Amino acid sequence: MIKKKQMRFYGIRDLSKIPQLKKIPKDDLFAIKVVSHVLPFRTNNYVVEELIDWDNIPNDPMFQLTFPQKGMIEDEHFNLMADLLKKKTSKEEIQAAVNKIRLSLNPHPAGQMTANVPVLEEDDEPVRGVQHKYRETALVFPSAGQTCHAYCTFCFRWAQFVGMTDLKFATDESSRFQKYLKQHKEISNVLFTGGDPMVMTLKKLEVFLTPFLKPEFEHIRNIRIGTKSAAYWPYKFVTDDEADGVLRLFEKLVKGGKHVAIMGHYNHWVELSTPIAREAVKRIQSTGAVIRSQSPIVKHVNDDPAIWRRMWKDQVSQGIIPYYMFVERDTGAKNYFEIPLYQAYNIFRDAYKTVSGLGRTVRGPSMSALPGKVIIEGVTEIYGEKVFILNFLQGRNPDWVKRPFFAKYDEKATWLNQLKPAFGKKEFFYKDELKKILEDRAAKDKHLFNEKEELDDEHLAAGAA
Numbered sequence: 298m299i300k301k302k303q304m305r306f307y308g309i310r311d312l313s314k315i316p317q318l319k320k321i322p323k324d325d326l327f328a329i330k331v332v333s334h335v336l337p338f339r340t341n342n343y344v345v346e347e348l349i350d351w352d353n354i355p356n357d358p359m360f361q362l363t364f365p366q367k368g369m370i371e372d373e374h375f376n377l378m379a380d381l382l383k384k385k386t387s388k389e390e391i392q393a394a395v396n397k398i399r400l401s402l403n404p405h406p407a408g409q410m411t412a413n414v415p416v417l418e419e420d421d422e423p424v425r426g427v428q429h430k431y432r433e434t435a436l437v438f439p440s441a442g443q444t445c446h447a448y449c450t451f452c453f454r455w456a457q458f459v460g461m462t463d464l465k466f467a468t469d470e471s472s473r474f475q476k477y478l479k480q481h482k483e484i485s486n487v488l489f490t491g492g493d494p495m496v497m498t499l500k501k502l503e504v505f506l507t508p509f510l511k512p513e514f515e516h517i518r519n520i521r522i523g524t525k526s527a528a529y530w531p532y533k534f535v536t537d538d539e540a541d542g543v544l545r546l547f548e549k550l551v552k553g554g555k556h557v558a559i560m561g562h563y564n565h566w567v568e569l570s571t572p573i574a575r576e577a578v579k580r581i582q583s584t585g586a587v588i589r590s591q592s593p594i595v596k597h598v599n600d601d602p603a604i605w606r607r608m609w610k611d612q613v614s615q616g617i618i619p620y621y622m623f624v625e626r627d628t629g630a631k632n633y634f635e636i637p638l639y640q641a642y643n644i645f646r647d648a649y650k651t652v653s654g655l656g657r658t659v660r661g662p663s664m665s666a667l668p669g670k671v672i673i674e675g676v677t678e679i680y681g682e683k684v685f686i687l688n689f690l691q692g693r694n695p696d697w698v699k700r701p702f703f704a705k706y707d708e709k710a711t712w713l714n715q716l717k718p719a720f721g722k723k724e725f726f727y728k729d730e731l732k733k734i735l736e737d738r739a740a741k742d743k744h745l746f747n748e749k750e751e752l753d754d755e756h757l758a759a760g761a762a
């Protein structure tokens with residue numbers, strides 16, 4: 298029998314209220330405090346009580362995923378912050394130091410701020426809260442869904458969680474984004490993302506989702522919802538007051554002819570192992586919605602093929618479709634979590650080759666970079682040169698998809714922009730076209746391109762970003 302749990306969030310000011318943290322040495326606790334001044338921190342009582350193995354601290358993967366660690370910021374920054382906090386410096390001085398450190402952590406990677414925001418035909422004004430990077434898919438960022446059940450410090454939304462962005466993306470409940478979607482019949486997929494849209498109340502969810510049942514949205518066939526809720530607050534679907542209502546909403550969309558895909562952020566098989574997590578999965582599936590899983594590969598959490606193998610196997614047996622292994626982006630606590638691309642590929646391959654065909658729905662390791670979603674297909678040797686075989690899963694130009702291209706093998710590279718074309722080529726095949734696409738966009742949306750980040754030569758070096 299699953300008992301109802303009342304959600305309790307813990308933020309930076311609540312560290313002393315987490316009884317389990319009393320077990321850890323004082324210096325380690327102070328380090329958590331120091332780093333959580335810079336990077337986002339938020340967790341809840343379910344994660345603390347049921348997912349973290351407190352007998353395995355600090356190595357427990359859920360602990361690493363949840364609590365900021367000393368190595369996540371540079372020593373110099375850590376020491377500066379530690380001094381300021383020990384000296385009980387003024388709030389203003391601490392905030393100034395924090396801001397400076399945050400800006401050094403690439404808070405807006407891959408043109409997130411500007412490159413994909415569309416405009417409405419009738420007034421030529423941007424549609425805030427929508428990104429339209431690939432022809433058939435639009436991303437919607439509801440304003441009420443800008444927080445998340447987890448605050449992963451590698452998340453490319455971390456800057457938003459600490460209030461660095463003015464929620465430029467966040468759409469409100471106005472009909473602007475709906476108008477845009479009505480005008481663009483080529484869009485068949487809408488991805489609700491955030492943060493985590495499932496932090497929204499049922500009423501808000503209905504405001505965003507039920508309009509898609511109207512005939513003018515017939516072209517929107519698939520509704521995806523990116524969420525950590527099934528992993529970090531499964532009670533949302535089981536015992537919370539609105540649980541049944543949320544399920545009825547999914548059911549209504551499915552009965553109305555929509556494919557509802559819950560894009561579950563699962564980083565480790567532990568998140569699927571509790572009775573409540575399993576029950577949440579079953580209840581979501583009972584509505585006709587499908588759960589697909591995605592996760593970045595990150596050091597200290599899941600940089601081991603055995604973890605992925607078990608996670609994919611457990612997912613398949615629970616009816617979840619393994620979907621993506623991502624490479625975490627060049628932002629936030631990247632230095633702490635990053636692993637070289639060749640290693641990510643080896644881990645993917647070692648896990649992939651041991652799961653059955655049902656688990657081989659997963660794609661990866663994949664980088665969501667400025668030109669598109671680029672996957673590492675393999676490592677091989679061609680005419681004596683060792684190379685990475687790369688491929689676009691999605692491209693700003695759909696014609697780039699499934700055109701293999703080659704980069705020099707490099708054991709240090711951790712992101713696409715560090716790779717160089719193989720076979721003596723100067724640029725990757727898409728570079729000129731990408732530049733033109735971005736320039737056209739900049740000409741059209743001058744008011745959006747005031748940061749020049751995407752057109753920067755350095756950014757486009759080697760055709761990647």
Ligand code: SF4
Pocket residue numbers: 445446447448449451452453454492493524525562
């Ligand atoms: S669960 Fe996903 S969206 Fe939420 S913070 Fe982590 S990576 Fe970001």
